Amino acid sequence: MDGKRLQAVAREVASSLPEVTEGRPFVDKLDVYKVAGKVFLIVTDDPAEQIITVKADPGDAEALKLQYASVTVGHYLDKRHWISVAAGDDITSGLVADLVATSYELAAQSLPRRDRPNARH
Template identity: 60%
Template sequence: MDARALIAAVETIARQLPDVDSTRAVGSNRRVYKIHGKIFMIVTDAADGAMVTIKVDPIRAEILRQQYVEISSGHGMNRRHWISITASDAISREVFENEVRESYRLVRAKLPTAERTSDGRRKRSLSGKQLQAVARMLASGLPGVDHGRPFVEKLDVYKVGGKVFMIVTDDPNELIITVRAEPEQRGNLFERFASVTAGRYLDKDRWISVGAGKGITQTVVSDVVKASYRLVLDTVPRRERPAGITDV
């Protein structure tokens, strides 16, 4: 493919891939293609030709560099994980499209699962009210759960076997839920989501509070509520557990 065909192929493929966006800096001859903020392709369109830089598995990168003179280590990127493809008749459209799609899949596969649907589309983050509504609905449907306001009016407390596993804060200035979490889960959530913090009201080493924010989807809320329920239920003596307990 010549430079014009290469650029045309890039635009065609990009339109076919879900959730791709592209930007070009003012005065730059480079266009960057991303999926959910993660770069998978950079296109340089210069007067002397065109070049596409894509992410690739290191072993695959080495094989391609040996097969094609027109494929080199990624310009300006990690040389093991990126390759640059120069417009040339030696690179067929089929080969080019395959490598671009593989780059897209490679980057998409590393996105947090909770942020993607089965077809790779980003799930919608919840508002504070939506987050709390989902948590309440889910918690109320779990076996043996009851709730009330034993502490203060603004705290809706959910229990199983008489033990707290979730608190919903009814405060328009602080629409959060507070649930129990294992240390490993806590660390992972803190790293992934800015709106997950140490638990309010309770032991900060064992509880987390979850508010609306980027990436806080229905799946995330469901996971943390169910995990908290299981953790607390494990502390309830079997003879005191409510009937109808099943895996959740």
């Protein structure tokens, strides 16, 4: 999967999740996706660095870094709880969708129960 497709899949999945907001609160080249104010996805808008950064369980993050050459420690954020994913032959749309959805769930679970997306309905 190339970088443009990687980012497009990540954006598409993130936008389909409940109560997601998107903006550029840090710098112009970073699209930041949040659930109830908690960041769960960062997509670079730099053609020279087409990556996504997602939240991950530390154990899962280590396994992913060992399994995929294009998965590295998270850029911009805590290196233990975040991973960055770049283009690669072994990176699939399904993997990207799973990583974004898992990141969303981890962010949502860190919210007080009353603020979680499902609790508001």
